[in-house]
Amino acid sequence: MKKRILSAILAGTMIVSAAACGDTQGQAPAGNENKEPAVSNVTNEPVTQNTFEGDGSEIEGGSSEELVDGKFTETRHITVEVYDRGNDGGSDPTNNMYTDYIKKGMLEDHNVEVEFVAVPRWTEVEEINNLLAAGTAPDICLTYDYPTIQTYADMGGVTDLQDLVVDNKNDLPHLWDWLGTTNMYWDKSVQDGTLWAIEGKRANNNRIVTFVRKDWLDTLGMEEPTTKEEFYNMLCAFRDNADTLLGADASKMVPFGLSEDVGWRAALLIESCMDPNITDKEFYVNGFDDRKYTENGTKDAARILNQWYNEKLIMEGFALTESADEDSMMKAGYVGAFMHNWDYPFRNGEDSINANLQRLVGENAKFVAVDCFEASNGEYIKYCDSTAGDRKIFFPTTNDEPLASLLYLDWISDPVHIEYLQVGDEGVTHNVLPDGAYTFMAATGDAIMNSGQNIDMTITCNGLHLSTEELTLKSLANNYPPCDPADVARANEVACNGKKPTKNAKITAVEAETGKGESLAEKRNQAWALSVVAPVDQFDAVWDENMANYLSAGGQDIIDERTEKWEAQYGSSETLE
Amino acid sequence: MEENKNPEVEVKEAEAVTAAEPAGKAAKKERPAKKEYVPKTARGIYFKRYWQLYAMLLLPIIYFIVFKYSPMYYVLIAFKKYSIVQSVSEMPWAKNHGFEYFIKAFKDKDFIYALRNTVFLNLLDILVGFPIPIIFALILNELRFKYFKKTVQTIAYMPHFLSWVIIYGLALQLFAPSTGLINLLLTKMDLESVHFLDEGKNWVKTYIGLGIWQSFGWNSIIYLAAITGISPELYEAASVDGANRFQKMWHITLPGIRPTIVVLLVLALGNIVSSNFDRPFALQNNLVMKNAEVISTYVYKNGIKGLQFSLTTAVGLFQSVVNVIFLLLANWFSRKMGERGIV
Numbered sequence: 001m002k003k004r005i006l007s008a009i010l011a012g013t014m015i016v017s018a019a020a021c022g023d024t025q026g027q028a029p030a031g032n033e034n035k036e037p038a039v040s041n042v043t044n045e046p047v048t049q050n051t052f053e054g055d056g057s058e059i060e061g062g063s064s065e066e067l068v069d070g071k072f073t074e075t076r077h078i079t080v081e082v083y084d085r086g087n088d089g090g091s092d093p094t095n096n097m098y099t100d101y102i103k104k105g106m107l108e109d110h111n112v113e114v115e116f117v118a119v120p121r122w123t124e125v126e127e128i129n130n131l132l133a134a135g136t137a138p139d140i141c142l143t144y145d146y147p148t149i150q151t152y153a154d155m156g157g158v159t160d161l162q163d164l165v166v167d168n169k170n171d172l173p174h175l176w177d178w179l180g181t182t183n184m185y186w187d188k189s190v191q192d193g194t195l196w197a198i199e200g201k202r203a204n205n206n207r208i209v210t211f212v213r214k215d216w217l218d219t220l221g222m223e224e225p226t227t228k229e230e231f232y233n234m235l236c237a238f239r240d241n242a243d244t245l246l247g248a249d250a251s252k253m254v255p256f257g258l259s260e261d262v263g264w265r266a267a268l269l270i271e272s273c274m275d276p277n278i279t280d281k282e283f284y285v286n287g288f289d290d291r292k293y294t295e296n297g298t299k300d301a302a303r304i305l306n307q308w309y310n311e312k313l314i315m316e317g318f319a320l321t322e323s324a325d326e327d328s329m330m331k332a333g334y335v336g337a338f339m340h341n342w343d344y345p346f347r348n349g350e351d352s353i354n355a356n357l358q359r360l361v362g363e364n365a366k367f368v369a370v371d372c373f374e375a376s377n378g379e380y381i382k383y384c385d386s387t388a389g390d391r392k393i394f395f396p397t398t399n400d401e402p403l404a405s406l407l408y409l410d411w412i413s414d415p416v417h418i419e420y421l422q423v424g425d426e427g428v429t430h431n432v433l434p435d436g437a438y439t440f441m442a443a444t445g446d447a448i449m450n451s452g453q454n455i456d457m458t459i460t461c462n463g464l465h466l467s468t469e470e471l472t473l474k475s476l477a478n479n480y481p482p483c484d485p486a487d488v489a490r491a492n493e494v495a496c497n498g499k500k501p502t503k504n505a506k507i508t509a510v511e512a513e514t515g516k517g518e519s520l521a522e523k524r525n526q527a528w529a530l531s532v533v534a535p536v537d538q539f540d541a542v543w544d545e546n547m548a549n550y551l552s553a554g555g556q557d558i559i560d561e562r563t564e565k566w567e568a569q570y571g572s573s574e575t576l577e
Numbered sequence: 578m579e580e581n582k583n584p585e586v587e588v589k590e591a592e593a594v595t596a597a598e599p600a601g602k603a604a605k606k607e608r609p610a611k612k613e614y615v616p617k618t619a620r621g622i623y624f625k626r627y628w629q630l631y632a633m634l635l636l637p638i639i640y641f642i643v644f645k646y647s648p649m650y651y652v653l654i655a656f657k658k659y660s661i662v663q664s665v666s667e668m669p670w671a672k673n674h675g676f677e678y679f680i681k682a683f684k685d686k687d688f689i690y691a692l693r694n695t696v697f698l699n700l701l702d703i704l705v706g707f708p709i710p711i712i713f714a715l716i717l718n719e720l721r722f723k724y725f726k727k728t729v730q731t732i733a734y735m736p737h738f739l740s741w742v743i744i745y746g747l748a749l750q751l752f753a754p755s756t757g758l759i760n761l762l763l764t765k766m767d768l769e770s771v772h773f774l775d776e777g778k779n780w781v782k783t784y785i786g787l788g789i790w791q792s793f794g795w796n797s798i799i800y801l802a803a804i805t806g807i808s809p810e811l812y813e814a815a816s817v818d819g820a821n822r823f824q825k826m827w828h829i830t831l832p833g834i835r836p837t838i839v840v841l842l843v844l845a846l847g848n849i850v851s852s853n854f855d856r857p858f859a860l861q862n863n864l865v866m867k868n869a870e871v872i873s874t875y876v877y878k879n880g881i882k883g884l885q886f887s888l889t890t891a892v893g894l895f896q897s898v899v900n901v902i903f904l905l906l907a908n909w910f911s912r913k914m915g916e917r918g919i920v
């Protein structure tokens with residue numbers, strides 16, 4: 001009897017819970033008509049090459065019948081991802097002067113209600129993964145990480161944009177104008193014509209620059225370094241003169257700042273050790289790692305870093321140092337030189353590194369850009385991205401307003417709107433100089449931009465983009481108050497010297513990369529860090545062991561597949577036109 | 578409910594329950610005891626009399642079904658090719674009769690390292706960390722000054738409430754290579770600085786040490802409770818016989834808490850291939866991953882960040898199966914040794 005009752009209860013609850021589970025399974029991917037994962041029915045024949053590049057005018061497109069004068073007859077609602085950078089004293093990323101401007105404009109122009117969803121910038125990949133997996137991702141998602149999109153596309157979680165952007169082309173003039181075919185179709189598959197993501201455009205593709213403490217050089221009577229050799233001598237001078245430069249804090253001297261991400265924070269040194277005449281093929285084959293770990297010549301760079309470390313030019317605990325801690329050390333004035341984004345010491349207004357240095361250390365204390373990592377041919381090569389390769393915009397299949405979402409992207413790409421979002425209101429965020437250039441001022445409250453040039457608001461545009469190029473250049477240097485515009489202009493100049501943009505090999509899906517990005521990146525960081533701290537006599541062994549590990553953990557598979565795919569597409573040719 | 582049992586058994590029973598015995602089990606054991614009151618003639622009478630007790634059982638049973646048993650259905654993901662838009666039953670089976678991901682895991686060097694590290698760190702934890710709360714409890718028990726005893730106990734278990742992120746922050750301040758307090762002291766004394774956190778072997782020591790520091794106070798509570806359950810008469814008798822303190826500790830206190838020790842050891846062994854996530858994750862860094870990657874962080878990096886849900890479900894399933902095997906083995910062993918065991 002008891003047994004029977006118990007089992008009846010058990011069975012009953014089992015049914016209830018099973019039914020509950022069944023329900024959620026059916027509902028989770030709401031709005032997804034295509035339950036089969038990622039089988040495209042567009043075409044299986046390779047799409048012709050000439051549709052991949054251009055300014056957009058060469059593509060014939062249609063317009064939607066849903067719209068009357070560009071407006072929906074009924075109000076639509078979309079959600080848009082916006083990065084939350086967690087800045088000290090920043091504005092609310094989902095509700096500020098600029099979001100209001102967008103919301104108002106979208107409602108007036110297209111009858112679309114916009115709601116912003118904050119995603120933490122520094123954990124964006126994990127966060128967007130969680131949102132996608134839960135079926136609650138915003139209608140318009142963006143990420144820097146294409147493999148994430150590819151993975152979800154393979155699982156059927158991402159909308160194919162190909163037909164959408166063509167069929168509605170005439171309703172999206174600004175979007176096509178601004179991005180052009182190049183960025184619109186950057187990620188389009190040559191094999192099946194699917195388009196999982198649109199590439200936001202870099203108005204400025206400056207990448208990384210070396211900064212040194214100008215005032216330290218002056219104190220020691222040294223010139224700015226122009227070669228690797230001189231840079232090394234400068235670091236030694238910093239180390240040997242710590243007492244002069246830092247006084248009581250001499251023990252805190254860090255001649256060269258490095259963080260746990262060695263591949264990034266020593267990128268110019270590493271890249272200067274690569275073969276300057278590297279073929280497009282080799283560059284593509286090893287291009288899956290944006291820290292260029294497997295490229296030829298990187299071992300030499302690691303050896304140099306290893307030497308620096310063992311000569312105490314690099315802080316002992318760098319592998320334990322997170323970038324925020326490191327920023328504090330730069331701001332406090334303990335760091336002599338470092339490599340980072342071309343505008344890094346100028347970012348964040350009053351809280352920027354240079355502004356802090358001036359407050360805490362002295363009037364003359366500041367970091368200035370130098371150009372001193374020459375390749376074997378004497379050039380100062382800066383490998384940088386093309387106009388694409390920045391933020392990728394995609395719609396999860398839970399987006400049931402694809403047209404309204406595209407209209408949003410179009411609205412945000414209108415040059416007038418970009419300009420307003422980047423410069424704000426006169427007297428609040430900027431003033432106009434007699435020659436027309438904007439000078440920017442530190443804003444307060446709702447008018448604070450949480451990101452440089454407000455790039456979080458202009459998701460199709462990264463970098464200052466004003467009505468004319470001249471105005472843009474003139475204004476750019478004034479964009480980092482209270483930092484000296486001359487320093488910014490100099491950094492921009494250095495960053496542009498010897499630029500070598502990435503070319504699009506148009507081979508999108510590499511299967512061996514699926515799910516490997518994060519774990520390989522971590523392995524690479526570990527390998528770099530371990531090679532740097534190895535005792536000099538063990539350097540070779542450590543480097544080789546870690547490289548072998550990395551390759552066997554999936555790196556080699558990717559290299560092989562990339563080689564194979566390159567050869568399938570371009571035969572024996574080693575270059576792209 | 579145990580009025581017919583002698584006090585010694587009662588102590589054991591109470592301990593067994595503290596050791597997280599499933600609710601259902603406790604009820605089953607009760608039954609024969611209850612039966613003695615009921616005339617064997619009618620089960621109906623019995624049920625009528627005690628139905629409230631069964632009604633009370635209902636909630637825990639539902640809890641276990643909803644939160645523990647029905648999620649087990651999703652273990653199937655380990656044998657299927659995961660898709661975000663399909664339900665588990667719709668997903669296609671993985672290759673190799675569904676064992677594709679198990680094979681993949683065992684071919685993955687990183688997983689083997691993670692497995693090795695997990696077992697190694699857990700064994701060290703048991704080897705070094707298990708006796709310490711027992712010794713601490715014994716020492717505390719010998720203290721006569723009550724307030725001092727209470728204060729020490731409270732201070733000792735406070736770290737249990739700190740999150741590992743905070744502990745790592747403290748560790749960084751103390752042990753960082755050139756800026757940590759201890760290394761500053763060492764270098765001031767003209768000694769070599771020690772890489773507590775960024776050198777593999779030292780990291781293991783730091784990891785174990787911090788773990789013990791964080792948990793020994795808390796873990797000793799159960800032993801202290803068990804010690805208070807030992808009859809004072811035994812101590813009095815021993816005193817009469819001329820036993821000294823150490824002898825009393827050895828011959829009365831320790832045997833008195835032996836069942837507790839065994840139960841906790843069995844539970845610890847049952848977790849030999851699993852580790853909590855935050856402790857290794859907070860303490861890891863790029864230089865020590867060879868020693869620091871454990872299964873839980875491996876699953877996080879490859880499963881959640883790398884989106885390989887099937888692979889990591891397979892790893893999780895493997896982990897659970899090994900844990901159960903270890904639990905049963907340890908339990909069998911403890912029975913062999915003449916203890917009660919918990920399963």
